[in-house]
Amino acid sequence: MRCLVTGASGYIGGRLVPELLRAGHQVRCLARSPERLRDQDWADSADIVRGDVTDPDSTGAAMRDIDVAYYLVHALGSGDSFEETDRRAAQNFADRAHAAGVRRIVYLGGLTPEGVPESELSPHLRSRAEVGRIFLESPVPATVLRAAVIIGSGSASFEMLRYLTERLPVMVTPSWVSTRTQPVAVRDVLRYLVGSADMPAEVDRGFDIGGPDVVTYAEMMQRYAAVARLPRRVILPVPVLTPRLSSHWIGVVTPVPPTIARPLTESLRHEVVCREHDITDHVPDPPDAPIGIDRALTLALRRVRDADVATRWSSASVPGAPSDPLPTDPDWSGGSLYTDRRSRQVDAPPEALWRVIESIGGDNGWYSFPLAWAVRGGLDRLMGGVGLRRGRRDAQRLRVGDTLDFWRVEEIEHGRLLRLRAEMRLPGLAWLELRADTAPPEEGAPPGEGATEYSQRALFHPHGLLGHLYWWSISPFHAVVFGGMARNIARAAEHRARNEEATDRSRASRPTAVGAGGG
Template identity: 40%
Template sequence: MTGSARLALVTGATGYVGGQVVQRLLDDGWRVRVLSRSADSARSSDWGNRVVADGAAQAGEVEVVEGDAGSRDDVAEALADVDVAWYLLHSMGDQDGFADAEKEMASTFAQEAKRAGVSRLVYLGGLHPEGELSEHLASRVAVGDALLSSGVPTAALQAGVVIGDGSSSFQMLRHLAERLPGAVAPRWIRNHIQPIAIDDAVHYLVGAADLPPEVNRTFDIGGPEAMQYAEMMDEYAKAVGLRGRLLATAPVTTPGLAARWIGLVTPIKSTLAKPLIGSLQHDTVVHERDLDDYLGQPDGGPTPFADAVRAAVEGQDTRRWLRTIAATSAAVTATAVVGSLGTSPDSAWYRSLSKPSFQPPGWVFPIAWTALYADIAVVSAISLADLAELERTDERRKYVAALATNLALNAAWSQIFFRGHRLTAAQIEAFVLALSSADLVRRSAKISPEKGVALAPYAAWTAFATVLSSALRQMNPRS
């Protein structure tokens, strides 16, 4: 080994929690090795300037082993001469057999750690009750068991929602709380959760390296408060200066449907939301705080939820959604006003036209358009806010241009048809509007499929309007 500083191996180092652990270890003077599929990804991390070009890391530096945690040879190479290893890997996919693959990967890691003479393993799993668990939570328990039975002293820490700006669980909470002033939600929002601030979680994860060698067990870690998920949304809103959120409960669980809903209203993809929701199907609270007896509490004690939230959103725009929905609502309302001022279904000219049998009765149009205008405003706002959150600036600028074009075409049709009495021009304009609407659906679906589905009725209606305009033109060639 090089130098007197201890050598740490961190897996999952390019993830949020893993990256924070690496940073704390560096600050504490460890030599750090990371196992990553991509050395470039490691170098692009916040601690990337600490990565050595080649050779062994010195105290406060990082060396990268480029490899796959599923490869025994790569794992063996990464574990060579390591004092303490952090296993911070967990799949968030839903492919068949993922649980068996995760357990096998953890077992391989544990066997190679034993062979390499690693003095301790540290793992982060999930808080859970006794009894039946969701597939993802059960997989985390199985991974912890594989490490605990390895023969290498293991600290398997168990946490709930981690409050930090890069935590997927927190990002889901944040966007739900910011974008939903109220909702009727599945009954799991009444389950009790015990969140933990990222700094507190890292305190325990890094400190666990110095547990006595005879300690081989799980430890619960969490913040000072256990609360219902609905309360977390409400308290988040208050912590960032928004009004409290009103949430009613429906007597259903529907994790699959809820994941689709989250994929629609937040930047979190439904494939990621599903396992996150699976972990919320149970009460996930702290049952013991034995780790404090070994390590002590974080400086200042466990971080209160509101303080953790404010630290996590520092530098983030918690008002972006309000501004975006206000802007799209104003633009759509202006379009609706211009269109309605140009519409005169009671005019003598319109009544004189021959109309196809499939034309809906007059009362259908204002109802349909009111719903569709609301759809355009909300889905466009969600799409634009997501693009801003994801820093897809060029895509967002193009979406704004496409939306402005669509609304201009929408407002112009009534003027061309009802005021100008120009059936051919109205037919062409309706066709262009339908193409523009389909393009908006495409752009929204590119952000998430759920957004495309939500906006699809608008594209379908404008396509129907094109067919109707064409029929009116054919049936009234002299008008």
């Protein structure tokens, strides 16, 4: 099957493309900025074209030879005119699909409350319902999937839930926390989307999709707290917080942009519960699906280990799983990640800098304020941690898995990168990353004259409010601890390089001894 996916740089689209490829379909992606997709693992397996769903020409060109067209875009976050933009884009998409002979349109929209006229819905839900209606009224058979809160890292609704629960042990909330909803795991959403490609031609309707649990938003927050191993949250609903006021409140507590938070928050006053589960007539549920809320939350919160890209991490087990963050997810998704960056140019070859980096810790020390490290190690021992007593296995060489005082070597690229994961007692997860690189030469400099650059990142993923308070409390000391480390490592590399150069000169200047011949 030849599939067109719009919104491939978005939350659902970026996760749908690899699922369609795994199912054996050919995939074309329509994107306004194709360059945003170049780092995706599947970029070489899909046809990526430039275009916009509001533009008839580019949309029509992308529709050529397509069997199934997925519409996974919306104008939410573009301002107050998003309803008009959504309407125009959907009508253009439907018209171009019909002209190109597309066999099916698949659209993921929003679950709407039963018995509420469309005119009384929030602008967000009203727009989603209108887009679905445009597709169902078009000549092209359509599958319109209607979902409530989608649970997975990167989903705007889930990210709002994450930040509110993580950061506020006590919440004064609007009355919508008592509204019932039926969340669905992103894995189930993707399974229904992939299965919709094979629906028979006579199927032209909408389907409600949801998980097995119907909960209030307050219950969802408490279950999040339980899965995240946070204390039970104190939730105090008050009637005076209108949806507009509560959207401002969410804007203060969370990094979700107000242009997205406000329409989503206004929709929370509506009870959205599935009225049917007819989707299983065409996409049967496997024995372990649909996924319940606790397992969906567990998958979305799987502990992370790869801090190579700030605020986005790979899974601790299966890379690329649908619940995991993607490089194209917005910066505010995936939870908080605090970063302290330092870099310095070093007057020494990269090899000398690397030898200093690889010898760090243990009896060699941390090239920083010794008292601060000793105090931190002592505090860790008092809290039942390992402190600084473990040292290191080898004074000069490291390998993945080695212990290094209260760190463990998580990643090593010899000559270039050392990444350590903290094993001290912390209200969160922490890494320390040290790099030795050759910076590009300055303009006009001869080839090979690039400078050596030392770069250092300390990263911290807080757990609950205590994690945030911990980072804020120690951040005033970072200039001394991390700044001093960067400065002293650079100096140590320069000193080592000078000593090695002097040793080499001394060896070269020694006269070669010539033995006398006998006989």
